[in-house]
Amino acid sequence: MSFFDEGALVGVLTTQPLDRLLDYKAPEGGCHTGAFVEVPLGPRKVLGVVWDKGQGGYDPAKVRSVIRVLDAPPMRQEMQAFLTRAAEYTITPMPAMLRLATRSPGLGDPPSMRRVYRAGQGEPDRHTAARARVMDTLAEYGGLAFTLGELAELAGVSTSVVKGLVKQGVVAEEDSPRDLPFPVLDPGHGGVDLTPEQQAAADPIRAAVASGDYGTTLLKGVTGSGKTEVYLEAVAECLAKGRQALVLLPEIALTAEFLTRVEKRFGARPAEWHSGVTMTERRRTWKMTAEGGASLVVGARSALFLPYRDLGLVVVDEEHDTSYKQEDGVFYNARDMAVLRASICGAHVILASATPSLESWANAEAGKYSRVTLAARFGAAQMPDMRAIDMRDETLPSSRWISPSLQRAVTQRLERAEQSLLFINRRGYAPITLCRACGHQIGCENCDARMVEHRFLKRLVCHQCGETKPMPEACPSCEAKDRLAPVGPGVERLAEETAALFPEARIAVLSSDLYGSARALKEHILKIAEGQADIIIGTQLVAKGHNFPLLTLVGVIDADLGLQGSDLRAAERTFQLMRQVAGRAGRAEKTGTALLQTYQPDHPVIRAILSGDEDGFWRAEAAERQHAGVPPYGRMAGIVLSSPNVQEVFDLGTRMARKDGPLRQIGAQVFGPAPAPIARIRGRHRVRLLVKADKGAPVQDAVSRWIAQFKWPATLRVSIDIDPQSFY
Numbered sequence: 001m002s003f004f005d006e007g008a009l010v011g012v013l014t015t016q017p018l019d020r021l022l023d024y025k026a027p028e029g030g031c032h033t034g035a036f037v038e039v040p041l042g043p044r045k046v047l048g049v050v051w052d053k054g055q056g057g058y059d060p061a062k063v064r065s066v067i068r069v070l071d072a073p074p075m076r077q078e079m080q081a082f083l084t085r086a087a088e089y090t091i092t093p094m095p096a097m098l099r100l101a102t103r104s105p106g107l108g109d110p111p112s113m114r115r116v117y118r119a120g121q122g123e124p125d126r127h128t129a130a131r132a133r134v135m136d137t138l139a140e141y142g143g144l145a146f147t148l149g150e151l152a153e154l155a156g157v158s159t160s161v162v163k164g165l166v167k168q169g170v171v172a173e174e175d176s177p178r179d180l181p182f183p184v185l186d187p188g189h190g191g192v193d194l195t196p197e198q199q200a201a202a203d204p205i206r207a208a209v210a211s212g213d214y215g216t217t218l219l220k221g222v223t224g225s226g227k228t229e230v231y232l233e234a235v236a237e238c239l240a241k242g243r244q245a246l247v248l249l250p251e252i253a254l255t256a257e258f259l260t261r262v263e264k265r266f267g268a269r270p271a272e273w274h275s276g277v278t279m280t281e282r283r284r285t286w287k288m289t290a291e292g293g294a295s296l297v298v299g300a301r302s303a304l305f306l307p308y309r310d311l312g313l314v315v316v317d318e319e320h321d322t323s324y325k326q327e328d329g330v331f332y333n334a335r336d337m338a339v340l341r342a343s344i345c346g347a348h349v350i351l352a353s354a355t356p357s358l359e360s361w362a363n364a365e366a367g368k369y370s371r372v373t374l375a376a377r378f379g380a381a382q383m384p385d386m387r388a389i390d391m392r393d394e395t396l397p398s399s400r401w402i403s404p405s406l407q408r409a410v411t412q413r414l415e416r417a418e419q420s421l422l423f424i425n426r427r428g429y430a431p432i433t434l435c436r437a438c439g440h441q442i443g444c445e446n447c448d449a450r451m452v453e454h455r456f457l458k459r460l461v462c463h464q465c466g467e468t469k470p471m472p473e474a475c476p477s478c479e480a481k482d483r484l485a486p487v488g489p490g491v492e493r494l495a496e497e498t499a500a501l502f503p504e505a506r507i508a509v510l511s512s513d514l515y516g517s518a519r520a521l522k523e524h525i526l527k528i529a530e531g532q533a534d535i536i537i538g539t540q541l542v543a544k545g546h547n548f549p550l551l552t553l554v555g556v557i558d559a560d561l562g563l564q565g566s567d568l569r570a571a572e573r574t575f576q577l578m579r580q581v582a583g584r585a586g587r588a589e590k591t592g593t594a595l596l597q598t599y600q601p602d603h604p605v606i607r608a609i610l611s612g613d614e615d616g617f618w619r620a621e622a623a624e625r626q627h628a629g630v631p632p633y634g635r636m637a638g639i640v641l642s643s644p645n646v647q648e649v650f651d652l653g654t655r656m657a658r659k660d661g662p663l664r665q666i667g668a669q670v671f672g673p674a675p676a677p678i679a680r681i682r683g684r685h686r687v688r689l690l691v692k693a694d695k696g697a698p699v700q701d702a703v704s705r706w707i708a709q710f711k712w713p714a715t716l717r718v719s720i721d722i723d724p725q726s727f728y
């Protein structure tokens with residue numbers, strides 16, 4: 001780390017979209033590299049980091065001074081290296097990377113007292129809707145403190161409503177120091193006795209964490225085998241060494257359950273980092289990771305960009321989950337970035353999953369990752385028995401999706417007071433709304449997508465852009481009245497059918513859009529797990545890690561759904577999803593059964609799911625991808641051009657495909673331009689080019705040089721996705 005005396009030239013990276021460092025003079029008192037600073041830019045003041053020495057070459061009289069050094073721990077060199085390498089890998093401009101690393105409000109404000117508000121003891125003299133919202137908000141966030149503005153905004157009331165409640169003692173007002181360290185976690189607090197198999201898995205991981213060297217372990221084990229217990233042992237080791245640990249989870253809805261587990265294991269709650277955390281807590285977590293006042297962070301993918309002082313372990317739970325891939329702004333995969341960050345700072349990475357991604361499987365096969373496997377479920381729990389229901393042999397009236405065989409199986413569970421889960425990976429009531437008079441299907445005006453009917457919301461919703469509109473009375477095309485009909489099932493429609501078939505049963509629907517908040521959803525899930533429902537109808541949400549001990553039957557309504565996509569990962573996704581869903585059954589003493597409704601029982605993917613031959617499936621899938629030269633055995637980059645002007649995107653796309661010299665130099669091919677699978681989103685036409693190269697080829701460098709040859713109008717946007725996960 002170098003120090004710059006007052007007046008020395010420094011190169012500052014700002015969060016503004018500029019393609020280079022800007023020269024400034026170091027302020028009074030000088031500054032170090034890594035210092036967070038405020039600098040003048042035109043008439044504005046912007047945030048930046050002293051990145052390097054200045055370039056020079058400008059008239060020294062015109063170079064302005066840094067305004068001030070912020071009172072925040074300077075960025076460590078390791079973080080600079082991480083952001084630089086991540087930017088190179090994802091072909092992202094550095095300012096955008098810096099924005100990811102500074103997502104904390106008031107980052108440079110001095111520590112001080114601030115007034116906070118939390119739940120008090122009193123009762124209000126009078127109940128109003130606004131007051132009730134404040135009280136609900138306080139209850140929803142437990143004991144958390146808010147600033148006045150935050151609380152008012154979250155509750156959707158004016159600050160005077162909160163102040164009124166303060167007078168009555170319903171809300172407590174207190175002064176609290178900002179940014180306190182988090183409670184210390186005790187690695188020896190509440191460990192469980194591991195089974196011999198779990199111990200054998202935990203030992204090498206603990207040793208790897210203790211070594212202080214970089215390494216990655218793939219921790220593979222069926223749902224319920226104790227992966228979480230095992231990686232908490234690694235966290236304990238990391239804490240005992242005095243280093244920081246990060247656990248990434250794919251869903252905010254899973255955090256609450258996990259935090260409780262951490263508290264049981266380590267005696268205190270860790271820091272949290274995700275979109276559901278208040279600004280005040282965000283700022284605290286950001287500062288405390290830098291100062292060492294947070295030893296464990298539990299969060300979403302963006303927690304990888306926190307300024308850890310000494311990161312020793314990163315756990316990526318459910319590492320195959322697609323939510324780790326960010327697909328707007330900066331395109332990155334948190335799993336890959338975790339490995340990158342750990343390799344720079346000497347940390348260990350644990351990738352935990354029952355159904356790893358093919359990428360991780362291949363890295364373990366190649367010996368790049370270590371692998372530990374938990375084969376048995378903890379306690380008496382067994383993997384469910386899996387069978388296909390051949391839909392070609394079932395007789396079903398139209399607009400019904402539960403086959404007689406599945407119906408019988410559910411009835412048996414009802415008689416035995418056990419739970420059943422019916423799984424369909426489609427939100428809403430029906431995917432298509434069709435006019436029976438003219439055949440018109442209602443689509444989104446901004447996108448190339450159908451509108452999905454959501455009866456619960458009483459609206460049509462576009463799953464691409466989120467646009468909603470009321471269900472029209474007449475067909476928008478032929479104006480015929482009362483001829484619009486739903487086609488195909490969604491989770492809400494399946495619930496309707498279930499209620500008609502099993503009128504006595506208590507039915508619960510689990511779909512991410514039916515709940516106001518993550519907490520409401522979590523509470524609902526807990527009640528279901530305790531037995532407050534006989535039949536659970538769920539979307540993908542239920543596949544992710546929740547425990548339902550009374551569940552003994554899983555019925556997959558349409559196992560073929562995922563096999564139809566053009567996506568190269570369609571088979572892998574279906575395999576993972578079906579196994580995850582099936583894993584929900586039989587988690588306690590009773591063995592479970594999973595029934596897959598399919599029209600293609602002989603499809604290789606369905607056969608692999610049924611036989612449970614995981615390695616067989618991976619090997620076949622790997623061979624196929626190797627043959628096709630696609631990831632993980634080849635490299636790909638997806639380039640999407642979008643513009644309101646369709647001619648513009650095709651013109652640029654065609655020019656790009658022709659001038660492919662830099663790509664040809666590395667033996668890469670470019671495909672397209674073609675309309676992207678979703679050819680229009682939010683009124684922008686989308687055209688896609690796909691670059692394919694050999695595994696070892698320097699794709700990023702070639703793509704950067706290729707793109708740099710072109711200029712485009714301001715209305716046109718270009719996004720680059722290295723190792724694309726989805727192809728939309």
Ligand code: ADP
Nearest residue numbers: 192193194195222223224225226227228229378
């Ligand atoms: P996974 O993460 O693989 O799904 P978990 O770690 O969540 O598995 O374990 C499943 C359940 O079994 C949890 O309730 C967990 O607390 C319990 N469990 C697992 N291993 C043990 C153990 N050695 N002692 C006590 N309970 C255990």
Ligand code: ZN
Nearest residue numbers: 444447462465
């Ligand atoms: Zn739309």
